[in-house]
Amino acid sequence: MxxxxxxxxxxxxxxxxxGLVGCGSSNDTTTSAAGATTAAAAETTAASEAGSTMVETAANQVxxxxxxxxxxxxxxxxxxxxxxxxxxxxxxxxxxxxxxxxxxxxxxxxxxxxxxxxxxxxxxxxxxxxxxxxxxxxxxxxxxxxxxxxxxxxxxxxxxxxxxxxASDNMEMGRMAGEYIAEYLKEKNGSYSGKVVNLMASLTSTSGTNRSAGFHEVIDQYPDIQIVEQNADLEVEKALNTMTDILQANDDIDAVWCSGDNNAIGVIQAIDAANRYYPQGEDDHILVVSADGGMEILDNIRKGKCDACISQQPxxxxxxxxxxxxxxxxxxxxxxxxxxxVGLFNITTENIDSKELAEFGLWAEQVR
Known part of the structure; x- marks a missing residue:
């Protein structure tokens, strides 16, 4: 003890x-603390060696x-x-x-x-x-x-x-969303072209940065696809306000990658409030792709308000x-x-009631 x-x-x-140096790396922090005095450095080394022993002891005794x-x-x-x-x-x-x-x-x-x-x-x-x-x-x-x-x-x-x-492979989630949107644009516009929104998740977390990076890995291959990019931090109200501003500034949005269900819920609300919702298959329909797979998004997929969701298995x-x-x-x-x-599954309006998805599992229906 x-x-x-x-x-x-x-x-x-x-x-x-x-706290003084801000978001430095852990190596920088250790160096700064150890560099205060020679005695402190020796004490840190001794504690580190003791820590290694304790890990081994814990693994052996617990x-x-x-x-x-x-x-x-x-x-x-x-x-x-x-x-x-x-x-x-x-x-x-x-x-x-x-x-x-x-x-x-x-x-x-x-x-x-x-x-x-x-x-x-x-x-x-x-x-x-x-x-x-x-x-x-x-x-x-x-x-x-x-x-x-x-x-x-x-x-x-x-x-x-x-x-x-x-974890889920968040880079792969972004790639899956990018590929789905790219193919939609090709079918809709006759080529890999159009304007899409990347409504990002938190950029301080690995999941947020990786989902955006995976999306860019795919979409950046197509120079005729224009990206409008904002961060909504997976907050419904922030996503609603951010998407409202984007819709006011852009008359020609084709698709939105939401990076998480809360972003998607805010986007759907913004599209409805702006009277920009058009059913799937119509020329002015804005494709909405989410991530996670919560109950509200499943309901919106069934209603046609959300087109796809890269579901995880929390x-x-x-x-x-x-x-x-x-x-x-x-x-x-x-x-x-x-x-x-853990596994991923792209839920769409076409496969939401499929045997394959049932085998993967809808986690939102299993929450007690």
Whole structure:
């Protein structure tokens, strides 16, 4: 316990430095803290060595009855994350381990504080869904110093100490959306041309940046496709207001990549409010493509207001993250790779009632 407190004290000192330098890398933060004095550098090295020993000891000694997993997520207000926590809790119950869930309410400092508190409680391992991939590094460093392994789920952080990231392939999600929109434009306009909106998700998270990057990877191949790009942070009201401004400035929008269900809900509301909704198949129809696969979007796909949604599997994601963490600390099983992806499915108006989609699963219909 003395070693744990010592490691925590060192990293809290690092956190103060981090706050001064802003969003620097974890390496920069460590260097700044260690460079304060020679004694501090020696102490940091000693704590790091102790942390490595503690990780090995934890993996060797923790049994099922002693395994406590901490989980910090972005927001329990999101249907997708409710599903992910459900999957995590069901798996924890199945394995007979304790799961401590904390909601950071999309605030990086709150999330850092939650993880430091979990470290103080002496959890066996930590699973985190980072709001800020850079800002979370100080908390991951703290856990590592205390000998507590860290896994990420859905989004990830910029740290070499993360054992594994359990997620959807967000680059692939962006590619799937880009390919679907490109083929729609070719069919509608006779060529890969037109104007599309990239309504981005948060650019501080890996999922947001990767979905946009994957989309660009496809669309940028076609110089005659014009992109209008804004960030709506997966907030319905912000997406509504942003899309309203875009519609007022552009008479010729062909399609919108929404990067998440909340963005899509705001876009659909904006299109309706602007009297710009035209049924599928009409020349002025604006194609709307979402991501995630929540119930409201499924309803809009059936109504023809949303054309497609790249669906994830959050229940599976949460369960897989807990299983992997359990295997690491109890069964001493190392993750096979740095990232483990769960499946994706492009739900459209044509396949929403198909056997193939039923086999993949509609997670929104499984949320309790």
């Amino acid at each position: 003395k070693k744990l407190r010592k490691a925590l004290a060192i990293v809290l000192s690092m956190s103060m430095v981090f 049994g099922t009855e002693d395994c406590v997993i901490g989980l910090s997520i972005l927001s329990m207000a999101a249907e997708f994350l409710i599903a992910m926590v459900q999957g995590a809790q069901d798996k924890a119950d199945e394995l007979g381990v304790e799961l401590i869930v904390r909601d950071c309410n999309v605030n990086n400092q709150t999330q850092v504080d939650q993880i430091l508190d979990m470290i103080n409680q002496g959890v066996s391992c930590i699973i985190v869904e980072p709001w800020d991939s850079e800002g979370i590094s100080v908390a991951i460093d703290a856990a590592t110093e205390a000998g507590i392994p860290v896994f990420t789920v859905d989004t990830s952080g910029n740290s070499k100490d993360i054992k594994c990231w359990v 229940i599976t994601m949460g369960a897989d993250a807990v299983q992997m963490a359990y295997d690491y600390v109890v069964n001493k099983v190392e993750p096979k790779s740095d990232v483990q992806y």
